[in-house]
Amino acid sequence: MDAIESLKQDHKRVLALIDQCEGDVAPEQLHDLGKQIVRELSIHAELEEKLVYPKVRVLPEAEANFEIVEALEQHHVIKLIIGELNGMRPDDDVYLAKILTLRDVLEAHIDEEEGEIFPMAERHMSKNQLKDLGRDMEEMRGKLEEQGPNLVVTMFREVAEQIRRMV
Numbered sequence: 001m002d003a004i005e006s007l008k009q010d011h012k013r014v015l016a017l018i019d020q021c022e023g024d025v026a027p028e029q030l031h032d033l034g035k036q037i038v039r040e041l042s043i044h045a046e047l048e049e050k051l052v053y054p055k056v057r058v059l060p061e062a063e064a065n066f067e068i069v070e071a072l073e074q075h076h077v078i079k080l081i082i083g084e085l086n087g088m089r090p091d092d093d094v095y096l097a098k099i100l101t102l103r104d105v106l107e108a109h110i111d112e113e114e115g116e117i118f119p120m121a122e123r124h125m126s127k128n129q130l131k132d133l134g135r136d137m138e139e140m141r142g143k144l145e146e147q148g149p150n151l152v153v154t155m156f157r158e159v160a161e162q163i164r165r166m167v
Contacts (some may be wrong), residue, residue, distance in 0.1 A: 002130035003052060003137055004118045010044045011110045018103045021096060031090040034099065038082045041106075043144045045075050047137045055133065056117055059124045067117050074109040081105065 001009075017037050021030055049072065057068040081102045088095050121130070 001134050001138075002127065003133035004122060004130060006134050006137055007044070007048070007052070007118070008114065010040065011106075011114070014040050014044070014106065015103065015110075018099055018106075021099050027090040030095065034085055034090060034095070037099065037102070038086055041078060041082055043141060045079065046144055047140055049075065051133060051136055051140060052121075055125070056121050059120055061120055061124070063116070064120060067112070067120065071109065071113065071117060074105065074112070077105055078102065078109065 014037060017033055017040065021033050025033070053068045053071065057065050081098055085095065085098050085102070088098070090096075125133070
């Protein structure tokens with residue numbers, strides 16, 4: 001599977017998990033869904049930031065660098081929200097509100113990626129390059145999945161370091 005197809009599948013999977021959070025959902029189920037959302041987004045962001053965005057950033061289009069900088073800023077906001085979710089209890093009134101806010105941020109981010117970034121990659125990268133990138137992503141995904149909760153801890157440390165540098 002090529003990189004773009006894989007990323008679009010990730011988008012659908014995470015939005016479907018968020019949709020399951022609405023309605024009459026028991027706190028334990030909401031907690032499990034929240035953990036799945038955090039895990040999926042952590043892996044997805046890592047794949048994009050380490051493998052996909054560096055390749056798109058250098059494409060010969062005037063907007064390539066700006067689109068990636070903007071996407072990274074959106075990732076930063078997403079990581080802040082999932083960091084807060086990770087430390088909350090699902091029976092907290094704010095828990096579901098955070099998940100639904102996360103969906104709003106994700107939908108805007110997905111629109112930008114699928115409407116701007118992915119088409120840019122498809123215009124400038126061959127089918128073989130996209131398939132190779134997809135293969136690299138799947139290999140990295142396997143390694144990230146093996147990390148379990150350590151992946152999320154590492155991601156939060158990176159966000160905390162980014163915040164310290166801004167202050």
